[in-house]
Amino acid sequence: MKETSANLKRMTEFGIGEGISEIIVATKNSPSGEKPFNAAPFGIIWKNDKMFLRLFRGTKTCENLMQEDFFSANITADSVLYARSTFYDLDSHEFSTLNFSGTIVPVLKEADRYVVFQCKNRVLAEDTILIDIEPIGFKIQTPTSGFLPNRGFYSILEICIHLTRYEQTRDPKYIEWIRHHWSLAQRCGRKNDKEALAILKKRMAGFEDDF
Ligand SMILES: Cc1cc2nc3c(=O)[nH]c(=O)nc-3n(C[C@H](O)[C@H](O)[C@H](O)COP(=O)(O)O)c2cc1C
Numbered sequence: 194m195k196e197t198s199a200n201l202k203r204m205t206e207f208g209i210g211e212g213i214s215e216i217i218v219a220t221k222n223s224p225s226g227e228k229p230f231n232a233a234p235f236g237i238i239w240k241n242d243k244m245f246l247r248l249f250r251g252t253k254t255c256e257n258l259m260q261e262d263f264f265s266a267n268i269t270a271d272s273v274l275y276a277r278s279t280f281y282d283l284d285s286h287e288f289s290t291l292n293f294s295g296t297i298v299p300v301l302k303e304a305d306r307y308v309v310f311q312c313k314n315r316v317l318a319e320d321t322i323l324i325d326i327e328p329i330g331f332k333i334q335t336p337t338s339g340f341l342p343n344r345g346f347y348s349i350l351e352i353c354i355h356l357t358r359y360e361q362t363r364d365p366k367y368i369e370w371i372r373h374h375w376s377l378a379q380r381c382g383r384k385n386d387k388e389a390l391a392i393l394k395k396r397m398a399g400f401e402d403d404f
Contacts, residue, residue: 223257231282265298276396348377
């Protein structure tokens with residue numbers, strides 16, 4: 194489904210543009226789950242004026258979005274939040290909630306901005322699910338003065354992605370890529386990028402010999 198030009202303009206104002214924009218998706222867990230909400234990083238794909246998510250099966254987010262039609266896309270430059278939400282559950286008190294026509298939608302309190310999306314159509318493939326999405330709500334929580342590109346921050350995102358793939362496949366190419374980004378994050382990163390590295394180091398303790 195093509196987006197309206199008003200929606201595309203609003204998305205651009207919120208920093209989500211063509212290509213793949215990295216955000217943290219917050220979803221509601223099933224009532225039988227231990228925790229009420231889940232958060233994890235995903236890419237919003239914007240192509241030919243359409244927006245969608247491509248979710249690998251097996252993730253909690255994928256499971257939740259097969260049941261729920263609403264989620265929030267949280268925009269932040271906090272690499273610690275990325276590292277924690279990729280590999281661990283966030284605490285319940287880190288979420289606030291919105292009510293969309295009787296449906297509860299979680300958002301991250303610490304996000305600078307968020308966009309609420311509605312899932313429109315799901316296409317199931319063998320390993321992935323493609324979901325057409327439409328933005329239905331926008332909010333700025335913390336006006337920021339702009340985020341200057343920092344290689345340390347992007348390297349933390351790369352390490353998170355490669356480490357999830359390494360955990361699934363044990364393909365040694367990911368070790369090389371993680372090493373490369375590790376040294377960049379150490380060299381260029383800011384204080385919270387170093388804190389994110391400490392979280393990732395703990396996560397990698399189980400595979401110390403591989404690294
Ligand atoms: C920056 C970034 C972008 C990601 N994008 C995607 C994506 O588009 N699709 C996907 O299936 N996994 C993606 N991942 C991996 C998931 O975040 C990861 O599998 C996570 O553990 C899923 O958590 P969950 O089981 O709580 O949903 C991404 C990870 C990062 C760090």
